[in-house]
Amino acid sequence: MNISLRADQVKPLKTNDNTRLNARVHLTINSNEKALPRLLTFAELENLPDPEWLIEGILQADTLVVLYGPPKSKKTFVALDWANSIATGQPWAGKPVKAGDVVYIAGEGRKGLPARIRSWIESHDGLIPDRLRVHDRPINIAEPSKVKSLAETIRTDGLQPTLIVVDTLARNFGDGDENQAQAMNAFVKGCDALRFAFPGCAVLVVHHSGKDLSKGGRGSTALKGALDTEVKVDSAPKMPTGTISCTAQKDAEEFDPMTFRLKAVGKSAALEWKVAIGWDDIPDQPMKPRAMAKSDSAVLAALDKHPDGLSYGDLHKVTRLAPRTFADAIKRLKTNGKIDASADGVYVRI
DSSP, rough: SSSSSOOGOOOOOSSSSHHHHHHHHOEEEEEEEOOOOHHHHHHHHSSOOOOOETTTTTTEESSSEEEEEEETTTHHHHHHHHHHHHHHHHTTBBBBBBOOEEEEEESSSSSGGHHHHHHHHHHTTTTTTTTTEEEEEEEOOSHHHHHHHHHHHHHTTOOOEEEEEEEEEEEEEEEETTTTTTHHHHHHHHHHHHHHSSSOEEEEEEEBSSSSGOBBBEEEEEEHHOOOOEEEEEEOOOOOOEEEEEEEEEEEEOOOOEEEEEEEEEEEEEEEEEHHOOOOOOOOOOOOOOOOOOOHHHHHHHHOOOOOOOEHHHHHHHTTTTTTHHHHHHHHHTTTSSHHHHOEEEEOOO
């Protein structure tokens, strides 16, 4: 629902009390003005604008969206595909897109983002997402002062985002416990604060699933109760193909499952959607793994066993590698976008 309405956006109502209506619909939000509560009559409520699509049938404006799946299920590829399409106005999987500014909070995988974005550009005839901005550090979305600071930074940059991506919930959650409703509610409030700061903006949260994919994202169900749209990503780590499925869409029909494949492009890869280009001759075969140093494999195997991450020292201890060998492996894996470290030095697999 749009937070700001102008009088010329409201259809004529069956009431003679235009003075009361005009006073009410003049509300607006900007950097210097607080949002005022509105009390709407049924007639006014009925005449609010219809929900607006950012990607037709997929993402709506002014909503909280959760994109979830297990580790290495290509969630970030999907989120980036949406973000770049909106930032360029390029149709996504054959669907119309509303172009707009996009802010991507890269709490995970920021080292690998440049290569992924470059691959997207190369797979879209050199189309550069000029309206995309990346925040390359995690932000505690549950902390109001951090959200306010982010909003001020966005305004200072002259942006009016239609989409803000939080990748991932875990890396932008602060010190709270995802399983506690109070902590999750604080995170949801932070997402809502961003939506209210930029009327019409959708917030997309990339989230890890629990052990049972069918039960949605991990942690407190307070998130599931607050979201408007929920999308599941299902793809085996070494397979090039996967699906996205809509598991919740509050104000519209859930879209049908869609199939994608990850295709190597340049130094990384980009997604292709079956509904957009069609393919019948591509066997569903595992992607050929690139040759990898044993030390690199040891680091990745250790992080697979500790999905919440390890400090540099603990990771070194677990791998039992020589100090120099370990340091070289960490450097290679970060450069190749396989692992990342948070501001407090916790390493996770991407």
